[in-house]
Amino acid sequence: MTDAAPPPTLALSGVTKRYGSVTAIDALDLTVAAGEVLGLVGPNGAGKTTTLRAIAGIVRPSAGRIAIAGVDLATHPVDAKRRLAFIPDEPHLFDYLTVREHCRFVARLYDVADAEPRIDALLDELELGAKRDALPGELSRGMKQKLAVACALLHDPALLVLDEPLTGLDPVAIRRMKGLVRALAARGTAVILSSHLLTLVEELCDRVLLLRSGRPVAIGSLAELGALRPEFAGRSLEDVFIALVGEDATER
Numbered sequence: 379m380t381d382a383a384p385p386p387t388l389a390l391s392g393v394t395k396r397y398g399s400v401t402a403i404d405a406l407d408l409t410v411a412a413g414e415v416l417g418l419v420g421p422n423g424a425g426k427t428t429t430l431r432a433i434a435g436i437v438r439p440s441a442g443r444i445a446i447a448g449v450d451l452a453t454h455p456v457d458a459k460r461r462l463a464f465i466p467d468e469p470h471l472f473d474y475l476t477v478r479e480h481c482r483f484v485a486r487l488y489d490v491a492d493a494e495p496r497i498d499a500l501l502d503e504l505e506l507g508a509k510r511d512a513l514p515g516e517l518s519r520g521m522k523q524k525l526a527v528a529c530a531l532l533h534d535p536a537l538l539v540l541d542e543p544l545t546g547l548d549p550v551a552i553r554r555m556k557g558l559v560r561a562l563a564a565r566g567t568a569v570i571l572s573s574h575l576l577t578l579v580e581e582l583c584d585r586v587l588l589l590r591s592g593r594p595v596a597i598g599s600l601a602e603l604g605a606l607r608p609e610f611a612g613r614s615l616e617d618v619f620i621a622l623v624g625e626d627a628t629e630r
């Protein structure tokens with residue numbers, strides 16, 4: 379008997395989310411493997427954030443199943459959520475906890491072993507060491523984003539979910555963030571990120587999922603998307619996006 383292959387780090391099957399008469403995600407099937415970086419792109423209102431929030435367990439799908447490293451999010455929510463970290467575009471921080479206290483709080487929630495040295499190392503790596511005793515109100519927008527990243531990485535998640543990860547970061551921090559995503563993927567972390575910055579997606583992602591009205595319009599590497607239609611060969615993701623979605627892209 380051969381060993382069964384491990385489950386993909388992220389698996390969506392038939393995931394649908396309806397808000398009244400609006401179908402934000404429409405029967406979406408998707409897998410992301412360990413070490414893979416998948417980019418989610420699409421016009422405003424295409425369903426990107428809803429998809430990421432469903433994967434993070436914040437939004438409950440109207441239908442379909444989501445599994446994180448083989449653990450069903452609906453039936454085993456705590457176990458599944460332990461295996462992922464979600465960084466929204468606007469980090470949610472506690473006004474009354476310092477940078478270090480945020481990290482300690484998250485470390486306790488996730489039962490992180492050796493939390494103190496890990497917190498120190500992460501804060502230094504993210505250049506927040508000098509701000510460890512500052513409250514969120516004393517941090518710049520980019521620093522708040524970095525704190526959210528530190529909190530997300532403390533428990534070494536199998537899946538990292540990023541919504542517009544570069545919002546508010548300066549050029550040096552952008553380069554570091556890209557390096558961090560690559561390093562995490564090289565260590566086997568699966569990453570799914572949503573962004574309108576198509577050059578970032580092109581640079582970082584192994585595959586891209588183009589969503590429109592909650593449905594996939596195309597999925598694959600840029601080379602595979604190029605093979606889809608000969609006129610895409612050698613074109614940028616921006617060219618492919620405009621060709622597939624059109625100039626007047628915002629969802630109605």
Ligand code: ATP
Pocket residue numbers: 397400401402420421422423424425426427428429629
């Ligand atoms: P953007 O690029 O503008 O951030 P998006 O692709 O992330 O867009 P979503 O925020 O997922 O899009 O929205 C998808 C659809 O679902 C839109 O029609 C939006 O109005 C609707 N929607 C999202 N959240 C809610 C909600 N809480 N209640 C009602 N409708 C919602």
